[in-house]
Amino acid sequence: MAHFSDCGKHCEHPYCRQCDMLPFQCDACNKTYCSQHFKYEDHDCPKGACEKDRRVIVCPLCSAAVPLRPGEDENSVFEQHAVSGSCNPKVSAVAKPNRCPVKGCKEKLTFSNSCNCGTCGLKVCLKHRFEDQHECRTPARSCRSMAGSAAELRAVLRRMVRS
Numbered sequence: 001m002a003h004f005s006d007c008g009k010h011c012e013h014p015y016c017r018q019c020d021m022l023p024f025q026c027d028a029c030n031k032t033y034c035s036q037h038f039k040y041e042d043h044d045c046p047k048g049a050c051e052k053d054r055r056v057i058v059c060p061l062c063s064a065a066v067p068l069r070p071g072e073d074e075n076s077v078f079e080q081h082a083v084s085g086s087c088n089p090k091v092s093a094v095a096k097p098n099r100c101p102v103k104g105c106k107e108k109l110t111f112s113n114s115c116n117c118g119t120c121g122l123k124v125c126l127k128h129r130f131e132d133q134h135e136c137r138t139p140a141r142s143c144r145s146m147a148g149s150a151a152e153l154r155a156v157l158r159r160m161v162r163s
Contacts, residue, residue: 061089100125
């Protein structure tokens with residue numbers, strides 16, 4: 001018959017001292033406890049909940065996370081944050097959704113219902129994607145690109161005349 005007297009550990013709770021084969025070790029006080037006393041409040045851990053408790057309040061003015069320590073009042077922490085100068089209220093500029101630039105059209109431009117005009121590069125809704133549906137203007141060309149296209153045109157005309 002096997003003896004398991006050397007296996008497991010005794011619970012360090014003063015009134016328990018039970019030998020447990022699968023003991024728990026408290027991550028705050030590093031003591032060993034049985035399954036009935038492993039919680040912080042069950043073994044009256046001096047460090048436990050306070051050390052591991054990480055709470056914050058969100059400032060309604062600047063949306064910053066302000067740490068809230070155990071036992072502190074939320075209102076006093078908020079007042080200290082507001083007075084400290086670290087609170088920078090943002091002027092909430094609500095971003096307007098992109099709308100179709102065609103006069104009279106109020107369509108919102110999203111990924112799935114917009115396209116860029118190949119001629120003028122304007123981003124418009126699908127109703128106005130064709131050149132005759134919006135004020136399509138060809139982008140102004142630079143002098144170099146005009147000279148290059150003129151030279152290409154002359155070369156094509158010479159080939160046509162020769163043949």
